[in-house]
Amino acid sequence: MQCKHVKGVTTVPKIISAANEDDFKLQYKELLQHARSPKGIVYVWRSVADIPRVRGSSPIIYIGKANGSLYQRYIDQISNESKEYWRRFNYIIKTYGSISIDIYETDNPAYTENIFLYQYHQKCMELPPINLQSYKAGML
Numbered sequence: 001m002q003c004k005h006v007k008g009v010t011t012v013p014k015i016i017s018a019a020n021e022d023d024f025k026l027q028y029k030e031l032l033q034h035a036r037s038p039k040g041i042v043y044v045w046r047s048v049a050d051i052p053r054v055r056g057s058s059p060i061i062y063i064g065k066a067n068g069s070l071y072q073r074y075i076d077q078i079s080n081e082s083k084e085y086w087r088r089f090n091y092i093i094k095t096y097g098s099i100s101i102d103i104y105e106t107d108n109p110a111y112t113e114n115i116f117l118y119q120y121h122q123k124c125m126e127l128p129p130i131n132l133q134s135y136k137a138g139m140l
Contacts, residue, residue, distance in 0.1 A: 048097025
């Protein structure tokens with residue numbers, strides 16, 4: 001994924017490979033502990049193996065943004081995230097392998113997220129499996 005506003009990319013040094021919801025919460029919290037910086041980011045959740053899409057395949061399962069850090073964005077939502085999405089994450093982990101997160105530091109998170117969603121959509125002809133909102137054509 002590329003955008004002129006990206007200043008750097010890192011991969012969080014923890015993965016999620018949980019076999020049950022309780023382990024998911026623990027691993028998610030550990031991952032977030034390692035994602036306290038940078039601030040002003042776009043984050044990309046990835047599985048080990050590619051997931052079939054309408055056109056081609058991709059390991060990307062979610063693209064999101066945060067004006068603060070990934071930690072700030074999700075630390076208070078771990079229980080809600082696991083309740084709402086555990087079944088999806090569980091299926092992805094069992095079928096496509098553990099989940100890692102890449103963090104793109106950017107001076108414009110909203111624009112960068114929009115560009116990444118657009119790029120993904122152009123490649124795969126659909127959104128990543130967990131994204132519920134599309135890119136905004138007016139922001140391109």
